[in-house]
Amino acid sequence: MPPLKIENFIKNSVLELSAYKINEVESGEALKLDANESNYTLSRNIKKKYADFIKDTLINLYPDSGSKNLIRLLEKFYGTAAENFIFGNGSDELISIILLSLKKDVAVKIPEPSFSMYGIIARYNDLKTEPVKLDEKYFDLPENISGDKTKDKNSKKIFFFSYPNNPTGNHFNRDIIKNLLENKNNIVVVDEAYIFFSNKESFIKYINKYDNLIVLRTFSKIGLAGLRFGMLFSGNKLINEFKKIKLPYNINSLTLSSIEFFLNNFGEFDKNIKKTVGQREKLYSALSKLDYIHVYPSDANFLLVRLKNKNLKNKFDKFLNANNIIVRSFTGDMELFYRITVGTPAENKKLAGYLKDFGAL
Ligand SMILES: Cc1ncc(COP(=O)(O)O)c(C=O)c1O
Incomplete structure (x- = not known):
């Protein structure tokens, strides 16, 4: 039997697409700051009430x-x-x-x-x-x-x-x-x-x-x-x-x-939203001190940064990879940009430390 001719069925606009790629993280060790999620988990008390409710x-x-x-x-x-x-x-x-x-x-x-x-x-x-x-x-x-x-x-x-x-x-x-x-x-x-x-x-x-x-x-x-x-x-x-x-x-x-x-329990999130905003400003000032990147001000739960020197791109990507730091990178005109989700205080501290180390390499 001849193989299915997919182009006879599927429209070109689909054939031309690539499937959306989601970063897969294997262990809890990675610094996962690529998807603008909240890295705060529910408090024990709320978790219990939630389980009871649903x-x-x-x-x-x-x-x-x-x-x-x-x-x-x-x-x-x-x-x-x-x-x-x-x-x-x-x-x-x-x-x-x-x-x-x-x-x-x-x-x-x-x-x-x-x-x-x-x-x-x-x-x-x-x-x-x-x-x-x-x-x-x-x-x-x-x-x-x-x-x-x-x-x-x-x-x-x-x-x-x-x-x-x-x-x-x-x-x-x-x-x-x-x-x-x-x-x-x-x-x-x-x-x-x-x-x-x-x-x-x-x-x-x-x-x-x-x-x-x-x-x-x-x-x-x-x-x-x-x-x-x-x-x-x-x-x-x-x-x-x-x-x-x-x-x-x-x-x-x-x-x-x-x-x-x-x-009915929105206070749980209000608290974390405020923390995230505070952490964003802290991370912004920490990263602003690094002379190899430019950090853009943000009103969201992430920061956009740009490498100032395009010769650093390969080295920086390798560094992120080697240290299990997952951030959103881009291609084309945006290849020197990285979008970093604001994480928990511990994650942000770890990230700022790594990025400072990279500056000293
Ligand atoms: C601007 C914007 N709109 C919508 C979405 C999708 O959100 P949802 O998880 O509700 O599908 C995202 C997720 O990254 C986003 O950045």
Whole structure:
């Protein structure tokens, strides 16, 4: 029998992709600072109460994502009515739902650099992506981003703004975002995955003012990455369309129970968020003292650093590898950059020590 001709079935945009690579860590020895997770584990007391709470979850039934208790807690937490949010299996799934719903002539505008999934998902949905180059010094959006003065004035666009931006750690200019929202040829997605670590106000309160605004949130970065729970907020018009394509039981029962429990015990996370912000500033000053890297200020739970001398790249990569330090590295224009998650005090101290040693080599 002849082999299957995969290209007769699978679209080119998928054939051209490589599978997303996740760093696998073998032992607990590695300094794992690559995925912007929280490295704080639950306190013993909370762990016990949590186990007690979820043990009665009815896993024999399909999940009830309309559970009154959970909905009421989320409405209160985000100050929004339930009709204006949907849940996703992580905000990744919500990015996918947004992009799945779009017509092919909507241009997907993505800052560069930013979170890679926007572009990956757009491409396998056969949408055209258009990079928005950030300014090299502060990584802000260009003033002329709206393109109003160009011939494509009426073309439809969707903008994805990670706010604060991954991997640069800064917030984009709010006025530029608001100007884009004033133009109904645009949809603007404000992805607030890291907003717990910043002191900027959420855009959620504008969803009823701007019907072309979508806000994404997640609990992944504050200590619940394993639960996979994200939320999409939007005015009625857009959200009613997304509700049609969201799979009915996309969030499992254990996650729903867990979120209910943790919203009732949010102090556990508040404490760690504050610690992370304090640690970020400490790590920022420690790394700023090293003369071979430049450290960028950050409002998120990670720091972006750049090697000042490109001749150090190979040696630095080898050093990280030899010492089991896992951080996010990049390719192409970004090859001298590294994104480092802010870890626990012990991890940050260890990391700062290693990076100081490298400077002395
Ligand atoms: C900007 C941004 N948005 C969304 C996500 C995905 O989050 P989730 O775990 O909710 O899928 C990430 C994860 O790294 C991110 O950096």
